[in-house]
Amino acid sequence: MEYDFAASEKKWQEIWDKERLNEAVDFDKRPKFYGLIEFPYPSGSGLHVGHLRAFTSMEIIARKRRLEGYNVLFPIGFDAFGLPTENFAMQTGRHPRGVTDDNIAVFTRQLKAFGYSFDYSRTVDTTDKSYYKWTQWIFIRLFKRGLAYKSKAYVNYCEKCKVILANEESQGGVCDRCGSDVVQKEKDVWFLKIRDYAEKLLDGLDEVDFLPRIKLEQRNWIGRSEGAEVDFAVKGGVDPNAKLRVFTTRADTLYGVTFMVIAPEHPFIAENAAVIKNTNEIDVYRAETKRKNEFERTRVNKDKTGVKLLGVSAVNPLSGAEIPIFTADYVTLDYGTGAVMAVPAHDERDYEFAKKFGMPIIEVISGGDVSEAAYTDIDGGVLINSGILNGLSVKDALKKITAYLSENKIGEKKINYNMKDWAFNRQRYWGEPIPIIYCEKCGAVTVPEDELPLELPPLESYRQTENGESPLASVAEFVNCKCPQCGGAARRETDTMPQWAGSSWYFLRYIDPKNDKALADKKKLEYFGPVDWYNGGMEHVTRHLIYSRFWNRFLYDIGAVPFAEPYAKRTAQGLVLGENGVKMSKSLGNVVNPDSLIKEYGADVLRLYIMFMGDYESPVPWSNSGINGCKRFLDRVYNLPSVMTENDGLSDKHAALTHRLIKKTSGDIEAMKFNTAIAAMMAYINEIYYDNFITRGELKTLLLLLFPFAPHIAEEINEKIGGKIILAKCAYPVCDPSKLDDDEMELPVQINGRLKGVVKVAKDADINAVRSAAMKDAAINAALSNANIKKEIYVPKKIVNFIVL
């Protein structure tokens, strides 16, 4: 009989739902397991097959954990603030609230159709005021701790989206959202001091089980470098005691400094305008720099440009040599001190600059040929021309000079990070209002916590104002308010938070989604937290994943959360590409629609196929024809009852086969090798079909192994064979290691390392038994009988190799 997947899937979804099997229980005695997937942005186009790949993996793990006896928290929610919804609202004249609700409804319907075992009773929506109340609360706490500050700054700006972008949102110099070039614009910017957490974010990586490439990417992004700051006295400056401070990782090369370079924005230039003789020339250069965006400016291999400051110079604190000061755009104000000591002999950039501007090159480390290129190897040479450092290795010189600098108060040890503070405000409507009030007298004051949430007011237009302010700026009732401190007239901040705010703590809210006294109850956080296993995309490693670790560590520091690291384990899936092997996108017309696929094949086939397509962590092209293989497999499983025998245990013939299958499937799921787990089940039923029988016990075991992947059909077959308990309430099969091997096995036989045949021997046969078995094989006998066996290499259960002359 044909399997009616549509009816069956609906039926079982209703049964699981009614029995509330997917809901996590607070403070339950079973061990807890918190499995998390990245909650989706509910876009108008519905689920993408990329979502399916990301969700199905954790779905399989969550279902397996329930069978294993865990109290599983596997929640779902929606990260719903953001530009696409706002743009859609603008185009259609609808309110983003309604658009968001519609999209969430579509997503929910699709997710349920796939039979995902999410705990829908804990669904969160970042745009719900009962949720963003706490997002605002966290901002206020950050502000009160001095971790949120406002300043004028040059920031990444997308002219198309008309919005500030964080560094994490403008990687490669293009806008994350629309792909257009990012420009530098001076704006009022709210920053979160994520840089203050750089060290904690690095240290935390040692405690967690993240994929190595994830840790590596985060470490690179944070970009820690150890070095020293060194003061250079200034000659001819306005202030005779003024010093220019540089950051360097190579203080050992101090004697090789032949000039200094400061960033074009460095305040030193303005402070000394009165004594610098070529201010005009410098102003022109600075104006040019400003026009360039960050990407152009910092592009490697770009020709070095710069201008020498006439009338001032610096003094090498060690050698006393007087050296010129340049300004050049290869030095930026936002890293280190915005000033660099140039050592052309041992730094490629300085070398290039020195060559172009005819500056002297002093070799201070032997081992290279500085007439040809900068010598930058730190393991090679020995210090020369370096006064007190002569004769030392680079490492020893670094140690000695660092100590010397602090003893003589001309410098100190210093650690720098590439990671910039997080630009946190957006001139947009559809985001959390920043709960800050500006008072003439009191300055920036936070909205009182008992007035939260600070709600988004209804709006007639979602367009920004003429001068690029947030749409909220045009709502007088919202803007004008009283200062909570002095009661005087004041105005509200009109910018909203970035898309990443709500997602930075949502995993905490799932634990206690309806709490109106706290972001989540401490006892519940202790019970369920931290997340045991978090799966998501590599694209979030230097965005969401670092932001949320930062917020969690902050909340830990203020005592709101009882664990420092939010995620014990993090894995990542590969992209799903279009059939043509390139990224799926609407414009390329290679997007796969889950709705039509589920109608044609049903949820189980799709769930299975999406996991079978290829290695989970690698990108894989979609293929419609490949789906049939999974459909055939499930059809074959569905027909197994026709060859079932009434034996509740395992047959002698299939015992080892079945235990091997349990081990393989279970282990592969834990290692996220879903493709081989499925392949093993396919191979198993191929054997079963060959033997043309399966016992009830064997079939039941197979169904339980299949259940996390294809739960509906597994339940249906279990019912068909008279299973009295639904699979969702059964226990996961356990492998008995003593039953993994058959008594006899096929042993490959090599002669001189070449395969000559396969012989059947007892699994614990000794070499004599193996040799005599091998001699019975005609081909092997022919090769061995007249030869002189020099050596026998026998690895039991693996291989035997006869070395002959």
Add this chain to the structure above:
RNA sequence: GCCGAAGUGGUGGAAUGGCAGACGCGACGGACUCAAAAUCCGUUACCCUUAAAAGUGUGCGGGUUCAAGUCCCGCCUUCGGCACCA
């Protein structure tokens, strides 16, 4: 430029140093059918062959080992991340 991952049949991909190509797709042959679809059975790396038996094969060149897709050295290519970070 630096860091990381990966290169295996027509194709997606399997292989704790131990039978390379599991499992699937596709293709080919057969059964069933008036026919087709579906299903079932078989074949399917290359080369030489009627066949058997050899031989060659995991990006390229070396090496270690009884045995290398896997380990080591040197290259090439692709993908991902970072990038004038001082």
